[in-house]
Amino acid sequence: MGRQPCCEKVGLKRGPWTMEEDNKLMNFILNNGIQCWRLVPQLAGLMRCGKSCRLRWINYLRPDLKRGAFTEAEEDMLIELHSRLGNRWSKIAAHFPGRTDNEIKNHWNTRIKKKMKFMGLDPLTHKPLLLEQKDQNSSGESQKLEFQENVSPDFKEYQIPQNTQAGQVISGPNHQDKNESCIKNMEMGSSIIESLGNFGLDSFQNWVDNPFLWDGFSNFGDSFP
DNA sequence: AATTACACCAACCGCTTGGAG
DNA sequence: CCTCCAAGCGGTTGGTGTAAT
Incomplete structure (x- = not known):
């Protein structure tokens, strides 16, 4: 049944x-x-x-x-919140005005997880992967050296451009048509949202x-x- | 130029929660 | 309490675009 x-x-x-x-x-x-x-x-x-x-x-x-790419500050905040709240995406999203839980979840699963792995952190526990491995394997020190050699060159791939603004739409050419009307409406809507304070x-x-x-x-x- | 692999994200599925009766 | 139902939530899937070969 x-x-x-x-x-x-x-x-x-x-x-x-x-x-x-x-x-x-x-x-x-x-x-x-x-x-x-x-x-x-x-x-x-x-x-x-x-x-x-x-x-x-x-x-x-x-x-x-809000849409657009996550800023470095947002990503840092996301990692911090996730370490405290776990996979409670709606709770996390409550700290990001204009972001949806789905958007945050997707961003976490596609970007941050990888970023953390490259940083040598377990995305689940936020602990260094080395410590986890060390717990299971006594040869932790040699693994640490190996990690440091492997991580840095690839990690630069995940740096966000310095001039990225919060809310900036960084869609590729193929996404822009799809988002155009929505962005237009967001622009109109945002002016109304700004006036919310006038209504208390x-x-x-x-x-x-x-x-x-x-x-x-x-x-x-x-x-x- | 064609094919394959990968990344991204919108949308779906199904379980959980909360509140009304 | 108990039941029912709408809404909320998180995990997963599938379509599409892009990069690599």
């Missing part, structure tokens, strides 16, 4: 979202806010399950998303939950092609 599916999947679309779908979802949320994700697709006219809509909004469409709101969630503020986005959806 398996778990019941989160929704009736028959006839639902899966896979990458199209610009049109993004547009529909964005327009719907901007005009109506988020009440119940299960109802969103049917009210927005989307052949997607509510879960998929929620994920798309959280990870891609939210106007307050200190978080994006407060903003989402506030129907009055959604009025400010009444023409927001027109920016889509």
Whole structure:
């Protein structure tokens, strides 16, 4: 006896979202806010399950998303937080305004893990790999020498350019088309986010939950092609 | 130029959590 | 309490672009 599916999947679309779908979802949320994700697709006219809509909004469409490459400072902070919190990505993401847990998780798994291994650290425990090996093998000293010779030349590959700014979009040419509309909307959204303080709101969630503020986005959806 | 290997990241799956009734 | 359900969360997969051969 398996778990019941989160929704009736028959006839639902899966896979990458199209610009049109993004547009529909964005327009719907901007005009109506988020009440119940299960109802969103049917009210927005989307052949997607509510879960998929929620994920798309959280990870891609939210106007307050930062995107762009992680700065060195962000990476350092990520490593520090991970050493304290482990794989609790949502907790970690709470310390990175504009970053999603998915984005942080992906960055950790594709970049930081490797970076730490090159630094001779276990990404899981944050302890030096040498110590771990030494625990299992008494010949730790000779391994340390070997490590120092091997690490440095490759590690430079993982240095972030000095002039990288927080929030800077460093997409390759092939990603730029895909991100263009989103970036455009983020630019518009960010000005509204900046004004949150004027309403005494200190978080994006407060903003989402506030129907009055959604009025400010009444023409927001027109920016889509 | 064609093929293969690798890196990246969006999206999915299924388990867990929390709150309403 | 107990049950049910929506939302949250973390692990994993698959598609796509790029680099290497």
